[in-house]
Amino acid sequence: xxxxxxxxxxxxxxxxxxxxxxxxxxxxxxxxxxxxxxxxxxxxxxxxxxxxxxxxxxxxxxxxxxxxxxxxxxxxxxxxxxxxxxxxxxxxxxxxxxxxxxxxxxxxxxxxxxxxxxxxxxxxxxxxxxxxxxxxxxxxxxxxxxxxxxxxxxxxxxxxxxxxxxxxxxxxxxxxxxxxxxxxxxxxxxxxxxxxxxxxxxxxxxxxxxxxxxxxxxxxxxxxxxxxxxxxxxxxxxxxxxxxxxxxxxxxxxxxxxxxxxxxxxxxxxxxxxxxxx
Amino acid sequence: xxxxxxxxxxxxxxxxxxxxxxxxxxxxxxxxxxxxxxxxxxxxxxxxxxxxxxxxxxxxxxxxxxxxxxxxxxxxxxxxxxxxxxxxxxxxxxxxxxxxxxxxxxxxxxxxxxxxxxxxxxxxxxxx
Numbered sequence: 195x196x197x198x199x200x201x202x203x204x205x206x207x208x209x210x211x212x213x214x215x216x217x218x219x220x221x222x223x224x225x226x227x228x229x230x231x232x233x234x235x236x237x238x239x240x241x242x243x244x245x246x247x248x249x250x251x252x253x254x255x256x257x258x259x260x261x262x263x264x265x266x267x268x269x270x271x272x273x274x275x276x277x278x279x280x281x282x283x284x285x286x287x288x289x290x291x292x293x294x295x296x297x298x299x300x301x302x303x304x305x306x307x308x309x310x311x312x313x314x315x316x317x318x319x320x321x322x323x324x325x326x327x328x329x330x331x332x333x334x335x336x337x338x339x340x341x342x343x344x345x346x347x348x349x350x351x352x353x354x355x356x357x358x359x360x361x362x363x364x365x366x367x368x369x370x371x372x373x374x375x376x377x378x379x380x381x382x383x384x385x386x387x388x389x390x391x392x393x394x395x396x397x398x399x400x401x402x403x404x405x406x407x408x409x410x411x412x413x414x415x416x417x418x419x420x421x422x423x424x425x426x427x428x429x430x431x432x433x434x435x436x437x438x439x440x441x442x443x444x445x446x447x448x449x450x451x452x453x454x455x456x457x458x459x460x461x462x463x464x465x466x467x468x469x470x471x472x
Numbered sequence: 473x474x475x476x477x478x479x480x481x482x483x484x485x486x487x488x489x490x491x492x493x494x495x496x497x498x499x500x501x502x503x504x505x506x507x508x509x510x511x512x513x514x515x516x517x518x519x520x521x522x523x524x525x526x527x528x529x530x531x532x533x534x535x536x537x538x539x540x541x542x543x544x545x546x547x548x549x550x551x552x553x554x555x556x557x558x559x560x561x562x563x564x565x566x567x568x569x570x571x572x573x574x575x576x577x578x579x580x581x582x583x584x585x586x587x588x589x590x591x592x593x594x595x596x597x598x599x600x
Contacts, residue, residue: 197591248551249566257572260563273491324553327564328589331551398561400515400574403539408576419557435560437576 198346199353201328204424205321206354209237211428212317214361215384216310219278219377221366226307233311237318244319245326261399264320268392271316274309275385276451279378281306283455380429382451387431389447390440397437405438515539515574520595522554522565522587523547527595536599537577542585545570552593556585559597 213234220226244251244263251259285305329347333339368376396402413434416423426432431444518532522544534540544554546565554571555562561573578599587593 201589248564249569252564252566252569252571257570277491324564327551328553331589335550394560397576398563398573400541400572403574403576406539406576417557433560 195342195346198329198332198343199350202325202347202350203354204350205325206351207357207421208424208428209317209321210354210358211361211425212384213314214358215365215377215380215429216314217358217362218365218373219381220307220310221373223307229307229311230314233314234318236311236315238322240315240319241322241326244323245330248323248327255399258399258401261395261401265392265395267316267320268388268395271313272385272389272392272447274313274316275381275388276454278306278309278313279381279385279451280454280458281309282374282378283459285460378455382448383430384428385451386444386447387427387429390431390433390436390444393437393440393443394433397439402439405442407438408435409438409441411435515541517541517543518597519543519545521545521547522552522593525587525590525593527585527593530595532595532597534578534597534599536580539577540575540597541572542575542597543570543572550589552590553588554585555588556583556597558583559585561585562588 213230216230216233217226220230248260251263253259255262325347329339329343332343365377365380366373393402397406411434416426416432416434418424418427418432418434423432423434433440436444516534516538518534518540520532520542521528525548527544532542542561544565546552546567546569549567551567552565553562554565554573559575559578561575563571563573565571575597578597580599583597583599585595585597
């Protein structure tokens with residue numbers, strides 16, 4: 195029971211952090227719960243499909259199928275998060291003033307719901323596929339799901355969901371005028387972390403071996419396999435022994451998102467003196 | 473308001489195309505890199521099996537400063553997740569199949585790896 199509890203809790207916890215951030219980022223946008231729940235449901239379904247096809251997936255690309263699949267969907271999530279931030283930089287500044295304001299601000303938030311729904315689906319799919327494989331495997335080996343296993347899984351799910359709730363509640367206490375800036379920063383760090391994680395998968399597959407020196411080792415301060423370490427890993431991409439390539443990709447992702455946000459920022463933001471003169 | 477809208481005129485279209493283009497380049501790069509064969513000839517290759525929830529051998533050895541490829545064959549009756557926090561890898565190994573993970577060059581030390589789906593299954597990589 196404990197094994198099931200721990201695995202379910204760990205994976206739900208990691209996906210829950212992302213769901214909590216996305217819920218906070220879309221606070222005030224109508225129908226966002228529908229989109230995000232849809233993302234979670236799609237992720238769960240996707241996790242079952244991935245678990246089903248794990249054998250075939252593992253054999254693809256000369257045995258590197260899992261790593262390439264993970265790197266690809268993480269890369270796609272990075273693109274979705276980038277799109278969200280740039281779109282909001284273009285249209286969302288109005289939302290900083292009042293989250294329930296103009297139709298344009300609300301419509302702008304709605305357009306990015308599909309992108310964020312996809313990010314949620316990807317997070318749930320990645321963490322969920324491990325859970326499905328483990329639970330199914332154990333059940334198959336012992337001739338059926340035991341009561342202890344089910345209870346363990348349910349408790350793990352509840353505890354992990356509590357993390358999601360706490361993350362969300364913590365974020366929405368931020369005053370509205372800071373919320374936009376804080377959530378933009380969180381999304382940017384989330385994206386940079388995912389990009390570095392994609393690199394780690396490609397390194398594991400032996401596809402990307404350039405610049406593989408370990409730049410620092412902070413595992414004595416905080417191990418990335420401890421719970422606080424995992425939280426930091428999910429939120430900002432913390433890794434206790436990053437390779438040079440991971441750091442470069444992390445920094446590059448941050449830089450690209452910030453530059454794109456500035457480039458596409460709404461005209462009134464770039465030329466406030468002209469807007470004031472109108 | 474008559475200021476020119478330049479790039480900011482149709483952000484979603486330009487940005488969308490840009491991102492799609494970047495994604496296509498990235499995929500092409502991956503396809504080219506994987507077609508070459510992922511594991512370099514000068515890597516040290518270590519093999520082990522996973523049977524009755526035990527690694528065999530339970531201790532691996534590799535020289536320092538050399539990239540390592542670890543192959544594990546799952547002879548258990550249940551799927552396993554071959555994982556190491558010390559060596560930074562995690563990979564699902566279906567029943568009856570063999571998985572390879574590439575590990576970056578290591579300093580001398582003793583590094584732990586395990587089956588994440590069965591924590592009693594532990595092994596060590598020793599680098600002198």
